[in-house]
Amino acid sequence: MRDRYTAFCVKIPLLVLLCASAAWGADPWWNPKWRYRREITIEDTTPTRLGGTDIISVEIATGGAAKPDGSDIRVTTSLGKEVVSAVLMVGPGDRARLAFEKRGALKRYYAYLGNPGAPPRKAVLPIHRGVLLETRRCRTDPPGKLDDARKIFQKSGPIIGRRFMDRMFLGYNPFAPDTAIANLMTGYVMAPKSGEYTFSCSSNNASFLLVDDKLLISNGGWHRPQRDIRKNAKINLKSGLHKLTFYHINRSSTPVLVVAWKAPGEKRVRVIPPAAYSLVHTGIAGLMQQITKPLDIDFSPLHAGETFAADRYYQRYSFAARAVGRGGKGLKWAWDFGDGQKSTEDAVDHVYITDGTYIVTLTAKAPRGELTRTNRIYVSRPWDRVTHHKLDNVKDHAAIVATYDFQTLRDDAVGPAFELLKRSELTKDMIRACTAFLRRKKLPAEGVLAIVPTASDLLLKNARTDNAVKVLLVSADRCDSPEVAARMTIMAANIVLNVVRDDKEAMKLLTRVQSRYAKKLTAPTARNLQIGTADVWRARGDYDKASAAYKTAGFGPEAGRKKHPILRGDFSRHVESYTQTSRNYEWAEQYIQRWRQTFPADKLDGYLSLLTARLWMAQGRYAEVTIEADILARVNPASNCGAQLLMLAVQAYRKMDKPDKAAETLKRIVDKFPESPLAVKAAETLKKK
Numbered sequence: 001m002r003d004r005y006t007a008f009c010v011k012i013p014l015l016v017l018l019c020a021s022a023a024w025g026a027d028p029w030w031n032p033k034w035r036y037r038r039e040i041t042i043e044d045t046t047p048t049r050l051g052g053t054d055i056i057s058v059e060i061a062t063g064g065a066a067k068p069d070g071s072d073i074r075v076t077t078s079l080g081k082e083v084v085s086a087v088l089m090v091g092p093g094d095r096a097r098l099a100f101e102k103r104g105a106l107k108r109y110y111a112y113l114g115n116p117g118a119p120p121r122k123a124v125l126p127i128h129r130g131v132l133l134e135t136r137r138c139r140t141d142p143p144g145k146l147d148d149a150r151k152i153f154q155k156s157g158p159i160i161g162r163r164f165m166d167r168m169f170l171g172y173n174p175f176a177p178d179t180a181i182a183n184l185m186t187g188y189v190m191a192p193k194s195g196e197y198t199f200s201c202s203s204n205n206a207s208f209l210l211v212d213d214k215l216l217i218s219n220g221g222w223h224r225p226q227r228d229i230r231k232n233a234k235i236n237l238k239s240g241l242h243k244l245t246f247y248h249i250n251r252s253s254t255p256v257l258v259v260a261w262k263a264p265g266e267k268r269v270r271v272i273p274p275a276a277y278s279l280v281h282t283g284i285a286g287l288m289q290q291i292t293k294p295l296d297i298d299f300s301p302l303h304a305g306e307t308f309a310a311d312r313y314y315q316r317y318s319f320a321a322r323a324v325g326r327g328g329k330g331l332k333w334a335w336d337f338g339d340g341q342k343s344t345e346d347a348v349d350h351v352y353i354t355d356g357t358y359i360v361t362l363t364a365k366a367p368r369g370e371l372t373r374t375n376r377i378y379v380s381r382p383w384d385r386v387t388h389h390k391l392d393n394v395k396d397h398a399a400i401v402a403t404y405d406f407q408t409l410r411d412d413a414v415g416p417a418f419e420l421l422k423r424s425e426l427t428k429d430m431i432r433a434c435t436a437f438l439r440r441k442k443l444p445a446e447g448v449l450a451i452v453p454t455a456s457d458l459l460l461k462n463a464r465t466d467n468a469v470k471v472l473l474v475s476a477d478r479c480d481s482p483e484v485a486a487r488m489t490i491m492a493a494n495i496v497l498n499v500v501r502d503d504k505e506a507m508k509l510l511t512r513v514q515s516r517y518a519k520k521l522t523a524p525t526a527r528n529l530q531i532g533t534a535d536v537w538r539a540r541g542d543y544d545k546a547s548a549a550y551k552t553a554g555f556g557p558e559a560g561r562k563k564h565p566i567l568r569g570d571f572s573r574h575v576e577s578y579t580q581t582s583r584n585y586e587w588a589e590q591y592i593q594r595w596r597q598t599f600p601a602d603k604l605d606g607y608l609s610l611l612t613a614r615l616w617m618a619q620g621r622y623a624e625v626t627i628e629a630d631i632l633a634r635v636n637p638a639s640n641c642g643a644q645l646l647m648l649a650v651q652a653y654r655k656m657d658k659p660d661k662a663a664e665t666l667k668r669i670v671d672k673f674p675e676s677p678l679a680v681k682a683a684e685t686l687k688k689k
Contacts, residue, residue, distance in 0.1 A: 027110070029291055030080040034072070035114035036065045039286035045105040048129070048279050050190075050241050053084075054102035055129040057164050058111070058283030061300040061375050062094045065114040065288075072118035075100040078108040086125040088132075088162040092378030093301075093357060097163060099125060102281055109283070128241070130280035131165045131187035135175055138182035138249060144220040146208045149182075149247040156182040163384075166274040168246055168259035174384035181255055183248040188278045191237045195264030200232040203248050204256040210245040211235055225256045229269050241278060287324045288373070295325040297364045301377045304349060305392040310419040314397050315355075315379050320347040321362055331364040331371075338377075340408035351400045351420075352379040353413035398424035406436040406451075415450025427458055438474050445481035452488060460499065469495050473509075482520040486513045490525070490532050497532075497539060501627070507536045527553050531600045538603060541634035550601035558598045568602070571595040572611060579615045588615050606632055606641030613648045622652035626661070633672065643669050643676040650682075 029037070038060050048054050066073055070087035073096060077083060085100035098111060138156035143149040161175030168185050191197065201209045201217050202225045209217040216233045219226075248257045262269040288298040304318040321333045335343040337350050338358030352358065357378050364371045398420040409417060414437060421430045434455035437447060452475040459468035472492035476485040489509055497506035510532050513521075521529065534549030559567060571591050578588035592612055595602065602608040609632045613625045629649035633642050646669045653662035669682040 027078050027108075028080050030074075030076045030082070030110065030112055031115075032291055033115045033117070034074065034112035035291055036063070037110045037112045037289050037291075039078075039289075040075070040109040040111055040283040041107055041286065042102075042109075042281050042283050043107075044281060045102075045107055047102075047104070050129075050278055052128050053126055054279075054281065055099055055125075055127055056102050056109070056281045056283045057088075057097070057099050057130075058285055059095060059097045060111055060285040061288070062090075062096050062113060063288055063298070063373055063375050064094050066090070066094075066096060067116060067118070070096045070113075071120070072113055072115045073098065074112045074118070074121075076110050076112065077103055077106055078110065083109070084123045084125045085121070086127070089159075092380075094374075094376040098283075099127060099164075099280075101125060111285070127186075128188050128243075129278045131168055131185060131277055132162065133165050133170075133174070134162045134184045135160045135173065136182045137178055137180065139180050140182075140249065140251075142220065142222045142251070143206045143249050146210075146215050146218065146247070148220070149206060149208050149249055152249055153182045153184055153247060164280045167272055167277060168244065168257070169271055170248075170255055170257045172383065172386055173255050176383055177381075179250060179252050179255055181250050183246075183250070183255065183257065185244075185246040185248070185257075185259075187244040187246075187259075188241055189244055189272060189276050190278060191239050191242055191263070192276075193264055194238045195236065196234055197237050197264065198232055198234050198262040198269060200229040200260045200262075200269050201246070202226040202229075202231060202256070202258050203250075204253055205251050206247075206249040207257060208247045209259060210243075211237075212243050213245065222251055225258075229260070232269070287322055289324055293325065295323065295327045295366065295371070297328075297331070297362060297371045297373050298322050298324050299360075299362050299373060299375065301360060301375055303382055305390075306381065307392040307394050307397045309394050309397075309423050310416065312416055313381055314416070314420065315352045315381070316349055316392060316397060316400070317352065317377070317379075318347070318349050319360065319362075321364070323364070327366070331366055334363040334365075336361040336363075339410050339413060341404050349400055351397045353401070353416045353420075354410065355380045394420065395424045398426060402426055402429040402433075404433070406433040407439045409437075411444040411447060414444065414447035418447075418451045418454070422454060427462075431455055431458055434471060438471060438478070441478065442480050443475055443478045445479055445484040448475045448479050448481075448484050448488065453491060456491065456495070460495065465495065465499050469500075482517045483522055483525060486517040486521055486525050486529070489513045490528050493532050494535070497536060501539075503536050503539045506539075507533070510536065524557075527556075531597075534600065535603070538635050539631055541631070543604060543635050546635065547601065547604060550604070553600055556598035556600075558594060564599070568595070568599060571598075572607070575611045575615065579611070579618055583618070585615060585619055604636050606636060606639030606645065610641040610645055610648075613645055617648060617652065620655075622655045625649055625652040626665075629665075633668065637672055643673040643678040646673075647678050647682070 040058050042056055070090040073087055075083050075085040075098065083101045083103055085098055087096055088099055089097040136156040136159050138152060140152045143152055160178060168187055173179065173181055199209060199211065199216055201207055201219060203219060204225045205222050207219045208215060216235055217231055219231045244259065246259055258271055260269050260271045285300065290296050299319055299321055302318040305316040307314050319335060323331055333344060333346050335348060338360050339352060357376055359374055359376050361372060361374045401417050401420045404417060406414060418433055421433060434451050437451055452471055456468040456472050469492045472488045476488040479485040490513060493506045493509035496502050496509060510529060513529055530549050530553035534546045534553065537546035537549060571594060574591040575588050578584040595608060609628050613628050616625045626649045629645040632639060632645055646665050650662045650665045653665060663686065666682040666686050670679050673679050
């Protein structure tokens with residue numbers, strides 16, 4: 001009796017089948033209700049000769065053509081003969097993992113998909129090869145018996161994944177980061193000779209091993225993996241194929257399991273090696289074909305590598321555009337990677353900054369119109385390879401990200417993408433990225449914080465002060481967070497005050513913050529506003545107003561309950577040590593910044609200014625030394641450190657080849673600090689001139 005597939009195919013117009021055969025060469029289209037197919041090839045056609053059905057496993061990109069559960073996917077030989085198949089796993093994204101029966105020495109098969117009305121499969125695929133793992137999410141009480149584990153596994157869900165493994169061994173979840181899981185491993189192992197076998201197993205939490213469906217080892221309850229072979233049992237086996245079933249219920253921590261044996265004549269128990277399990281052939285998926293379409297395009301996303309930086313992983317995918325059929329020469333390609341980035345290369349590597357689902361679209365301009373192909377990809381760590389510890393060079397990922405358009409990059413990816421450029425010291429690309437980012441009408445706060453301050457610092461270091469201020473103010477105007485906008489404006493005011501030396505403009509910017517954002521500021525930002533205002537009064541030489549503003553700002557969080565003299569001493573000791581002894585100027589600068597933030601009023605006393613000036617002298621920042629000395633001498637002429645600061649300014653003026661300024665400063669020491677020993681030295685120096 002003919003089934004309904006055969007009956008249907010008899011009624012298909014001959015013209016349709018002829019068109020399909022002409023488009024795709026000698027291989028006929030199995031059934032036109034299935035609109036798409038992928039060729040599958042296997043390299044090793046050697047039969048296992050174990051009896052029963054040999055198995056082929058393959059993963060295909062579905063391009064969104066298959067039903068969500070993959071129930072429309074069928075597999076045929078190259079001549080259109082359907083073979084029994086099963087969908088092991090669909091997703092995440094547009095991909096499916098299949099298993100199907102191997103027919104003799106045939107190398108070529110087809111996976112058909114794209115039939116929303118596909119009927120149920122006619123037969124169930126018997127899988128008696130390899131090691132098949134099925135993993136489900138699970139939260140449960142500890143199983144003490146095999147029946148408990150079976151019930152837990154059956155009730156657990158959803159299924160996270162199913163795939164063939166090379167052996168009964170796990171040190172992680174190969175499908176996802178979940179650790180509360182239930183595993184079922186079914187393996188078919190070849191006993192090399194008849195005799196007594198010793199099996200042993202170990203697992204994190206509960207596990208049960210069955211041989212030929214009979215319970216051999218019970219390892220129930222919550223526990224750590226055994227470090228020895230205490231969980232063992234002996235069994236007599238005949239040479240040949242035997243079924244191993246392993247239930248594993250993992251409550252938390254890393255899901256670890258292992259099954260080992262000692263065959264007759266062997267001296268030690270060892271992990272059952274991959275070669276002992278019956279072979280599962282691996283298929284290679286070819287290009288997607290569409291019925292009655294003589295020219296089409298296709299691509300299969302390939303995870304190509306990952307790198308680690310700034311406490312996160314970045315994933316690299318390879319994409320290659322392919323023409324399918326006749327007339328595919330001279331096509332113009334266009335990629336949309338689903339994250340705001342595009343490319344016109346035919347083959348390209350792309351770095352995804354954040355995990356998630358992305359719709360990748362490939363478009364080709366052909367003489368008779370456009371062709372498109374899409375694939376949803378789920379970007380995450382390759383959990384089946386996390387123990388390989390192989391990472392790409394960060395600079396290789398940064399080189400790819402350097403080509404991105406930060407104006408269109410996803411909001412949550414802006415900061416981490418910029419971090420890659422920063423780690424690789426790609427200064428020009430960092431500034432370009434910031435410029436593109438600032439073209440947005442609305443700027444996400446997270447991106448502003450990640451990009452703008454660093455870009456502003458780079459512009460300052462390259463003597464582009466106006467641009468350094470501009471990027472801060474533009475980001476403040478367009479930022480979606482009043483708090484972050486205030487922080488950017490305060491930073492701009494600090495540059496205007498300390499670099500441009502325009503106290504009026506600096507105060508204007510700080511007043512803007514007060515008028516626009518005062519009621520929306522967090523306590524730390526409000527405090528920085530007070531410190532900035534105090535700094536302006538200090539620069540103007542108004543001790544009383546500066547002191548009052550510093551007092552309002554109060555001590556920084558680092559002061560806490562610590563004794564302030566001790567903390568100040570710690571700051572000064574580190575600054576002096578890093579400046580004079582180890583010459584680690586970067587760390588000295590960090591301690592000065594911490595000191596200023598913790599005790600901002602110390603800017604009026606002189607000692608903080610003196611140590612700061614000594615650091616700047618060591619760094620060759622002579623102009624800043626003279627300005628700091630001048631400010632302190634005006635705002636606090638009674639400072640005990642005033643004369644020392646001015647003497648440093650004398651040295652700085654000489655380094656800058658400004659003898660007249662050096663002489664003026666020496667006279668200032670004599671006039672303002674007559675009781676200081678340095679006044680005598682200054683007077684003597686002036687007389688010599």
